[in-house]
Amino acid sequence: MHHHRRRFVVAMSLIFNSGRTMSWHHGLLERKARLLSGESLVIAVGNSAGDVDSIVSAMGMAYLLNGVAMAAIRADEFALRRDAVALLEFCGCVTFDQDRDGCAKELLYIDDTFQATAVALTDHNRLDQRLFKNSPKVHAVLDHHMDEGQHLEAKIRHVDPALGSTCSLVAQRILEEVVPDELPTSLLVAMLGTIALDTRGFDPKQNKFSQRDILVSHKILDALSCEQSEQGSDVKTLRKRTIPTLAAFRGASTIVELAQALGDARRDVGHLKASQLLRMDYKQAKIPDTHNNNFGDIGVAGVLVDLPTLIERLTPEQTLASILDDLGQEKPDLAIVFAMTSVDKSKKPKKKSILYRIVDPNLLPPGFSIEKFEAALTSLGEETNSLPPHLAENPLYHAQGIIEHGFRLQFSYHPHDITLRFSYLPKVVTRKTMLPALLHVLQASTFTTTAPASSSFSDYGEEGELR
Structure with a gap:
């Protein structure tokens, strides 16, 4: 009753x-x-x-x-x-x-x-x-x-x-x-x-x-x-x-x-172009800075299609690098921009992709280099105690296997665009774990040299290698 x-x-x-x-x-x-x-x-x-x-x-x-x-x-x-x-x-x-x-x-x-x-x-x-x-x-x-x-x-x-x-x-x-x-x-x-x-x-x-x-x-x-x-x-x-x-x-x-x-x-994105897909789910956060160096921001676009589909949605005059550059130019104070794609089911095992582009090297920490950045990011979780406590204590890093296996990254230049760095990601990894990890790696203490950011990042060579 x-x-x-x-x-x-x-x-x-x-x-x-x-x-x-x-x-x-x-x-x-x-x-x-x-x-x-x-x-x-x-x-x-x-x-x-x-x-x-x-x-x-x-x-x-x-x-x-x-x-x-x-x-x-x-x-x-x-x-x-x-x-x-x-x-x-x-x-x-x-x-x-x-x-x-x-x-x-x-x-x-x-x-x-x-x-x-x-x-x-x-x-x-x-x-x-x-x-x-x-x-x-x-x-x-x-x-x-x-x-x-x-x-x-x-x-x-x-x-x-x-x-x-x-x-x-x-x-x-x-x-x-x-x-x-x-x-x-x-x-x-x-x-x-x-x-x-x-x-x-x-x-x-x-x-x-x-x-x-x-x-x-x-x-x-x-x-x-x-x-x-x-x-x-x-x-x-x-x-x-x-x-x-x-x-x-x-x-x-x-x-x-x-x-x-x-x-x-x-996922009803069949009508969207590649540049629109980058803007559907985009987050931006400031690079940690304890000494008022006016570092810039990191941007991460969550892309609701896999990487091959994103490439298919490019217009004839576009490249992956150009649409990331365009996104970077319209966002204030952006130093570096990433895109995380959805799972590519053609891969065995199924994998996501992550790619990135430097927008303004002068807004990155002093001493920044691609080699140091990628090495530090790749080592997270793979080496004992490599995750800082504020990440290791987050239950998502356990649930996604990052504590035990790391992010399992292997960066290289993408064959579609040899000026663009990319890696595959396990399908379980999400932006909720990747973005804090990126912010941790990009803080100034990661880079031990004292050279200014503008001189530590140089142009790409014709074969996609750093000069």
């Missing part, structure tokens, strides 16, 4: 309060207009990749804080996030501005003109000051990447690298702080989809989730279904639970099918 009564009460609450519940995103639009008119409001902003977790978690924090949600991308890049577009359209969370390249009207973008006084960081834990003309106060940090130890003074701060999705943290706060009859149903649907996608449907083989992801997903399903699971709260039960109709994106009936459907939407 208790479960039936709770189910009836919550269901009636959702019906009678549907206007309030379903209009939370209109509040985002209204507050964005107020911000653009000069009012001071908290801006919840995701990371520079502008992926679905960054976007949806920012929307969730903006809802909680009565603030504005920001995607840290240009407005014309929003439509490239096919999974975010499809999920938010399904949930009815956004309206699209066809006069502005189909971007979501409810979101703020880096090419908007505004003033920021306070920000909430989601899906990253270090403020990118270049996004803002002034120096806003960091009010909150919710993230699932490696903790960089910044903004410890934030009123709300929760960084859990073991999590599969930042949306798990934000959804947990919503479920704890909002009374049942005021829960933003469509936002919870978007968060459930995001968590399903980021955890790969809680696939135990891929191990991209934690116990918190599992419990929060169960609680979201409880809220959306208006009843609690009577089968337990473990991952096996979660994968088998039937999701309610209002969360059944493209007809998915389980969280496993939901992840697959959203993954298909993310």
Whole structure:
């Protein structure tokens, strides 16, 4: 009787309060207009990749804080996030501005003109000051990447690298702080989809989730279904639970099918050119510098096709190096840019690829050389105690076999473009482990010579060898 009564009460609450519940995103639009008119409001902003977790978690924090949600991308890049577009359209969370390249009207973008006084960081834990003309106060940090130890003074701060999705943290706060009859149903649907996608449907083989992801997903399903699971709260039960109709994106009936459907939407890139593929999922981070040497940034593009397909998408006048150069020139303060491709299934065993290009050698640490950089990166994990504690303690480095085997890199010049360095990668390695490793290797202490960066990096020879 208790479960039936709770189910009836919550269901009636959702019906009678549907206007309030379903209009939370209109509040985002209204507050964005107020911000653009000069009012001071908290801006919840995701990371520079502008992926679905960054976007949806920012929307969730903006809802909680009565603030504005920001995607840290240009407005014309929003439509490239096919999974975010499809999920938010399904949930009815956004309206699209066809006069502005189909971007979501409810979101703020880096090419908007505004003033920021306070920000909430989601899906990253270090403020990118270049996004803002002034120096806003960091009010909150919710993230699932490696903790960089910044903004410890934030009123709300929760960084859990073991999590599969930042949306798990934000959804947990919503479920704890909002009374049942005021829960933003469509936002919870978007968060459930995001968590399903980021955890790969809680696939135990891929191990991209934690116990918190599992419990929060169960609680979201409880809220959306208006009843609690009577089968337990473990991952096996979660994968088998039937999701309610209002969360059944493209007809998915389980969280496993939901992840697959959203993954298909993310991989819907058949119409994109090579240069667009580099911009779909791009992150940028500052090279560590303890002596104020003004080092530049590292950029890593997550490419949703394999390397042969990326090459096929080049226009006749393009090369792999030229599209990386173009990307590098449009990003501020970029020293070096990488691209990590999807798995090439023709390789045995199946492998990803990583390739890189120097953008501005003067922004690299003194003494930088390709030989030293690649040797240091290749040795991580292969030599005893070669991983620093802040990496070795991250469970992902164990799950991806990096602690035991390293990244298994063998750099060479790519036959398609002999000015470009590349290597294959194990298919399990992700940007969440590669980017922190790259930042660690690129810090100044890796390079022992005192020659300036500009003199330690010279032109390529005709055969692709360093002169």
